[in-house]
Amino acid sequence: MSEKDNIPYKTYLTEEEIPKAWYNIRAEMKTAHRPILHPGTHKPVTEDDLRPVFCDELVRQELNDKDSYIEIPAPVLDFYRMYRPSPLIRARFLERVLQTPARIYYKYEGGNTSGSHKLNSAIAQAYYAKTQGLKGVTTETGAGQWGAALSMACGYFDLDCRVYMVRISAEQKPYRKIIMETYGANVTPSPSNTTNIGRKMLKENPNATGSLGCAISEAVEVAVSTDGYRYTLGSVLNQVLIHQSVIGLEAKAALAKYGEYPDILIGCAGGGSNLGGLMAPFMADKLAGKRSPRFIAVEPASCPSMTRGKFAYDFCDTGMLTPLAKMYTLGASFIPSSNHAGGLRYHGMSPILSQLYHDGYLDEARAVEQTDVFEAAKLFAKSEGLLPAPESAHAIRVAVDEALKCKESGEEKTILFGLTGTGYFDLTAYAQHNDGVMEDYIPTDEDLARGFAGLPDVSDVE
Numbered sequence: 001m002s003e004k005d006n007i008p009y010k011t012y013l014t015e016e017e018i019p020k021a022w023y024n025i026r027a028e029m030k031t032a033h034r035p036i037l038h039p040g041t042h043k044p045v046t047e048d049d050l051r052p053v054f055c056d057e058l059v060r061q062e063l064n065d066k067d068s069y070i071e072i073p074a075p076v077l078d079f080y081r082m083y084r085p086s087p088l089i090r091a092r093f094l095e096r097v098l099q100t101p102a103r104i105y106y107k108y109e110g111g112n113t114s115g116s117h118k119l120n121s122a123i124a125q126a127y128y129a130k131t132q133g134l135k136g137v138t139t140e141t142g143a144g145q146w147g148a149a150l151s152m153a154c155g156y157f158d159l160d161c162r163v164y165m166v167r168i169s170a171e172q173k174p175y176r177k178i179i180m181e182t183y184g185a186n187v188t189p190s191p192s193n194t195t196n197i198g199r200k201m202l203k204e205n206p207n208a209t210g211s212l213g214c215a216i217s218e219a220v221e222v223a224v225s226t227d228g229y230r231y232t233l234g235s236v237l238n239q240v241l242i243h244q245s246v247i248g249l250e251a252k253a254a255l256a257k258y259g260e261y262p263d264i265l266i267g268c269a270g271g272g273s274n275l276g277g278l279m280a281p282f283m284a285d286k287l288a289g290k291r292s293p294r295f296i297a298v299e300p301a302s303c304p305s306m307t308r309g310k311f312a313y314d315f316c317d318t319g320m321l322t323p324l325a326k327m328y329t330l331g332a333s334f335i336p337s338s339n340h341a342g343g344l345r346y347h348g349m350s351p352i353l354s355q356l357y358h359d360g361y362l363d364e365a366r367a368v369e370q371t372d373v374f375e376a377a378k379l380f381a382k383s384e385g386l387l388p389a390p391e392s393a394h395a396i397r398v399a400v401d402e403a404l405k406c407k408e409s410g411e412e413k414t415i416l417f418g419l420t421g422t423g424y425f426d427l428t429a430y431a432q433h434n435d436g437v438m439e440d441y442i443p444t445d446e447d448l449a450r451g452f453a454g455l456p457d458v459s460d461v462e
Helices: 056-063 074-080 092-098 119-131 145-157 167-172 174-182 196-204 212-225 238-256 273-287 351-358 370-384 390-409 427-434 445-452
Strands: 021-023 069-071 088-090 103-108 136-141 160-166 186-190 229-231 264-268 294-300 310-315 324-329 364-368 414-419
Touching: 021 238, 021 273, 056 119, 056 238, 074 119, 088 238, 092 103, 092 370, 092 390, 103 238, 103 390, 119 136, 119 145, 119 238, 136 145, 136 212, 145 160, 145 174, 160 167, 160 174, 160 212, 167 174, 167 186, 174 186, 186 212, 196 212, 212 229, 238 273, 238 351, 238 414, 264 273, 264 390, 273 294, 273 351, 273 414, 294 390, 324 351, 364 370, 364 390, 370 390, 370 427, 390 414
Parallel strands: 103 414, 136 160, 136 229, 160 186, 264 294, 264 414, 294 364
Antiparallel strands: 021 069, 088 103, 310 324
């Protein structure tokens, strides 16, 4: 028996071992992070440019490329203690079912009412809004996990919260809307008639199912036009990846207790928050020339920003109100199919992850189809006893595939993936898979070309 077989099923850090500072991977990157550009001038944005949109401290974090670590404020750390540290779990039952020599670990972030990792950043953003004296915040949400998390955080700090929820997700996941409203949030399906951008989109397509890019446009419009409000985002931005680094910092410390280190690190990738947070301290090792895992980003084949997108400057929203970011993108006008991984239906990818992928530090991006994803989700549920969110199940799909490769080769690799949340509000999707009516959709080259045609011309800064 190997000493690795003695590792417990669940590993928890102590409360005192919760990280006291977030890790800012941008400060360690070898290639200069491409600046965010003002949408009108195409010049790098300044703090003054961003202050009408974001809280002042979040603006500073967004542009911070100097400080490797940023102290977690005491009130945020106190809130973290409600649900952190989260468990690192050895997937022993899945290993047995697969008959693999691989050791599979997952960092489980679903142990809070929002059901996901999103609360790690939501509570930080709400705290900074409260300390600035704001009345409230606006945001968008896809699957509803971010909206639920921000609603919880705003309820805790007594802030008004206005959420624009992608219309198809609001229809597919009504109970997440109820959670948000229970915490006091105002939830509006997007596109809506409450904003100029929404009315324009509905005029063009009255039956629009919506997208994260569309919902972002509506939330930004309301934030910049309402006194005492700022906009918040649950993924993509540098500030969000900073906050989510608590996931990877905890995972690395928990593995170190047993002398473990991942050979492969896997995360689902929509906007990049969960993968960016999980891999941050391990990527630091790679950037420093030390031992590091093979990093795999997993995205839906229906919204393949990394595997089929372009590395280009693009708007972060469909309405083209936001600054431009250099990222892998399908074009701000690309509207993904109404697949069930609502949190991954975004046209672009985190600028940090995009740059790391472009430079070869993030080793691989892999696109998977949703029927294959749900097969892996159900296998995981049967073996590990947790019903995963469709977003998380993308990572499970590839973790299973990599474990089966180890079975074929006999290699005893260590695999780590992020289980970002639960799937208990995604039962419509599970029902469709169970009934055999779930369909896969892969955009054609012509579909992608229409999105690429709308990319802004920023040749003057390239």
